[in-house]
Amino acid sequence: xxxxxxxxxxGGQFGGAQVESGPPLVVSLSADAWVPFAQFAKxxxxxxxxxxxxxxxxxxxxxxxxxxxxxxxxxxSVVMKTRLGPGISTCPSLAPxxxxxxxxxxxxxxxxxxxxxxxxxxxxxxxxxxxEGYPLLKSYAVDTPHPPYR
Amino acid sequence: xxxxxxxxxxxxxxxxxFKDLQQWEETHQQRPGGDKHSTLFESVTEGIHxxxxxxxxxxxxxxxxxxxxxxxxxxxxxxxxxxxIEMMATFASRFDVERLGMVPWASPRHADLMxxxxxxxxxxxxxxxxxxxxxxDPKWALSMGSCANSGGPFRHGYHVxxxxxxxIPVDVYVPGCPPPPESLLNGLLLLQEQIAHFxxxxxRAAPNPKVD
Numbered sequence: 001x002x003x004x005x006x007x008x009x010x011g012g013q014f015g016g017a018q019v020e021s022g023p024p025l026v027v028s029l030s031a032d033a034w035v036p037f038a039q040f041a042k043x044x045x046x047x048x049x050x051x052x053x054x055x056x057x058x059x060x061x062x063x064x065x066x067x068x069x070x071x072x073x074x075x076x077s078v079v080m081k082t083r084l085g086p087g088i089s090t091c092p093s094l095a096p097x098x099x100x101x102x103x104x105x106x107x108x109x110x111x112x113x114x115x116x117x118x119x120x121x122x123x124x125x126x127x128x129x130x131x132e133g134y135p136l137l138k139s140y141a142v143d144t145p146h147p148p149y150r
Numbered sequence: 151x152x153x154x155x156x157x158x159x160x161x162x163x164x165x166x167x168f169k170d171l172q173q174w175e176e177t178h179q180q181r182p183g184g185d186k187h188s189t190l191f192e193s194v195t196e197g198i199h200x201x202x203x204x205x206x207x208x209x210x211x212x213x214x215x216x217x218x219x220x221x222x223x224x225x226x227x228x229x230x231x232x233x234x235i236e237m238m239a240t241f242a243s244r245f246d247v248e249r250l251g252m253v254p255w256a257s258p259r260h261a262d263l264m265x266x267x268x269x270x271x272x273x274x275x276x277x278x279x280x281x282x283x284x285x286x287d288p289k290w291a292l293s294m295g296s297c298a299n300s301g302g303p304f305r306h307g308y309h310v311x312x313x314x315x316x317x318i319p320v321d322v323y324v325p326g327c328p329p330p331p332e333s334l335l336n337g338l339l340l341l342q343e344q345i346a347h348f349x350x351x352x353x354r355a356a357p358n359p360k361v362d
Contacts, residue, residue: 127309128273135308142306149272149311150301 001074008046013040024068024077031082035092038069041078042097047071050100055112057138062086063112065099067094084114093118111136164334172341220345221222221251221304223290223338226261228281231268233295233328240331240338250338258284263333263341264318269297270311282318290345293320303327 003023010019010027014037029037041047047069056064057139063084070077085092093116094101105116106125113134116122124131133140143150167178198211204213226245229237241254255261258281270278282291293314296302304310311317321344324337 140308142308144308146272146308149275149316 001045001071001076003076006076006078009044013044019118024079025057026079026081028081028083031084031091034065034080034082035094035097037080038067038094041069041080045069045071045076045078046073047076047078050094050104051100052106053094053101053108055108055114055136057112057136058083059138060086062088063114065091065108065114067104069098088114090115090117092116093122095147097120110134113137199265216346219288220342222253223251223263223342223345224253224255224261225263225265225292226258226281226285227254228258228264229267230270230274230278231295231297233267233298234338236328236331236334237265237267237294240334245331245335247335247338250264250342252338259286261285262289264289264291265294265330266291266298266314266318266320267294269302270314270317271309272311273309275311275317278314279317290321290341291318292322292324292341294324294326294334294337295329299323299325 003021003025006025007019008060010017010025011065014027014029014033016030017037018028020028027037048087049072051068051070053065053067054068058064061083064081065084066079066081068077068079080101082091089112091114093105095105095116096118102119102121103125105114105119106122108114109116109119109122110124110126111134123129128136133144154238227241239245241252247254252263258264262285264282264285266278283287291314295300297304297310298314301307301310301312304313314320322337322341324333326333329337
């Protein structure tokens with residue numbers, strides 16, 4: 001499979017998605033198409049390797065979730081993005097589909113407070129369990145006091 | 151004569167409950183079984199001190215104990231970040247702290263010195279305090295590198311303790327990012343000088359004016 005074939009496949013299946021030419025193939029989706037597209041990428045594009053998942057805080061437009069999956073055999077990489085919308089912090093989970101998404105989504109929950117619906121074990125992974133707030137949000141003050149340590 | 155184990159009359163002080171180092175020192179000097187000689191030792195010392203010229207003996211005994219203490223400072227092997235690599239290099243054969251009587255020991259219960267080598271995160275700070283509390287008195291702490299001194303490049307991050315002296319009392323600060331083994335050795339020698347004054351004054355030495 002080449003990037004051209006992959007682009008045609010994506011254009012045929014997900015007409016509403018905005019596709020930027022690659023490599024890597026960048027697909028911007030709505031939150032509803034998040035899991036169906038991941039299923040499509042795994043089955044049709046044969047992207048078996050879950051590279052990473054992270055999030056971006058764009059302030060007023062809200063949060064954006066970014067994930068990258070790779071087809072290591074054909075060297076095709078797909079970056080999938082979705083805007084959650086202003087004030088919304090829930091997103092469908094990819095963890096039932098990709099095992100690799102488990103900890104990545106826990107990290108995104110830890111740092112951005114995104115609740116991944118359908119995640120089997122959504123709790124903090126890096127910060128202590130009793131931490132208050134989500135430190136990578138732009139609204140989190142840099143010098144937030146944490147007595148007695150800072 | 152039966153020697154009873156010391157019974158603490160007040161709970162063991164926890165560093166984070168104290169306002170500053172002065173308050174901590176005060177409590178340590180006042181609390182029974184703290185930074186003091188044992189009662190048997192003190193009665194013997196006072197007895198000897200009563201004799202004419204006995205003070206020579208007691209000062210000599212203090213000097214002897216100080217020499218013994220500073221000659222076998224065992225650091226607990228406790229590495230936190232990249233500074234630990236330099237600490238390991240210092241412990242290894244090229245720089246060889248063992249000629250100073252230091253044996254890196256893998257248990258806090260047998261150790262006298264904690265080298266805080268690296269960034270102390272807020273998640274790690276309770277564990278660090280716990281290891282420090284497990285060390286027997288008298289104990290010393292050496293803060294190694296910018297991160298342990300003040301937070302270093304991560305000072306304005308959300309998760310880093312701004313200096314390990316907010317968690318445990320520190321005797322010697324070694325600057326550097328990371329400090330080379332020579333710097334750490336210099337810090338260890340300064341610490342030995344501090345320990346040499348430990349019992350003679352009955353409290354910890356004043357900050358050393360000698361700077362590298």
